[in-house]
Amino acid sequence: MNETAGSAGGVRPRRGGRPAEGQPVIERAFDLLNAFDSDHRALPLADLARRSGIPRSSALRLARSLVHVGALERLDDGRFVVGLRLLETASLAPRGHGLRSVAMPFMEDLFHVTRQHVLLAVRDQEEALLVERLSALDASPVRYRVGGRLPLTSTGVGLILLAFAPPAVQDHVIAGYEPGHGDDDIGTPADLRRTLAEVRRGDLALGRQSHPWQLSTVAAPVRDGDEVVAALSVVAPSPGFPDAGYGPAVRATARAVSRRLSQEGHRARGHARP
Structure with missing residues (x-):
């Protein structure tokens, strides 16, 4: 009985076999959000791109869009964190x-x-x-x-x-x-x-x-x-x-x-x- 949650320390695999650039934007957005876990709550752009499997330039454009709608927030040191908008939406599930x-x-x-x-x-x-x-x-x-x-x-x-x-x-x-x-x-x-x-x-x-x-x-x-x-x-x-x-x-x-x-x-x- 292993009462563990999440994939501590690991990169979450992308579902499906298509490369990031060939995915619909919504799937890439979720790949980016899935880069966060309980051990990685704040990520710099380089780690966000690496853990999501999305090229850095694309990850930056997508992260900025998610910040704009409140799904991500950017700290003063440049790292990204999950935004409160997601909590608001998830509360309706x-x-x-x-x-x-x-x-x-x-x-x-x-x-x-x-x-x-x-x-x-x-x-x-x-x-x-x-x-x-x-x-x-x-x-x-x-x-x-x-x-x-x-x-x-x-x-x-x-x-x-x-x-x-x-x-x-x-x-x-x-x-x-x-x-x-x-x-x-x-x-x-x-x-x-x-x-x-x-x-x-x-x-x-x-x-x-x-x-x-x-x-x-x-x-x-x-x-x-x-x-x-x-x-x-x-x-x-x-x-x-x-x-x-x-x-x-x-x-x-x-x-x-x-x-x-x-x-x-x-x-x-x-x-x-x-």
Whole structure:
């Protein structure tokens, strides 16, 4: 269970095989924005061009355009940072802010009971996207952030989202699974398939990791009607992890969020599908 988010220190690969100059402007704009991550929040032009794979002259023109519309901001030292306009726009995302607003009161109750990390995530293609988390100041160390991405195969929320994903998504992830890229107890693709079946039967995912920290997690699905739209989890230190106590609490919280989603008619928000 690797509770890491984002691609720390690495250059994010551009989706698709076309060179930057042959891409539509909107795709190049997202390539530029994807150069930022939790370890690279402010980038000089040279690094922005290198990490995005866009030639320096083109990166400068595009960055200036993004600054003009507020998607980027430029610091006094010339470095670029993500602009507040993106935060304003992202707050309108129904699978993020809308889901979060419904889930937050229930997450706060779970947090006060556990005093650990409480996570809420949705699936985006073959990754889990963290939309909210609550953490005690003295909670065990982990690496993740709201807006960060988590592997589907090595996190409690990821296993839930993968277990209820379309069969084609499951088959593709299972086929590409490699030992060491998942939960400590999942060694082979066959193990992963069995684990996903157990998750569906029990409506609960249990996971653990020993590196870099000894952590355990328990996660449950959040539904809007019959559709699993999110996953909720608690992450805590493995020594003394009270599986029996956390499991029912997480499942009950996820079901409470599900009932509220259905009551408030949030299906009309149009949950995105891959």
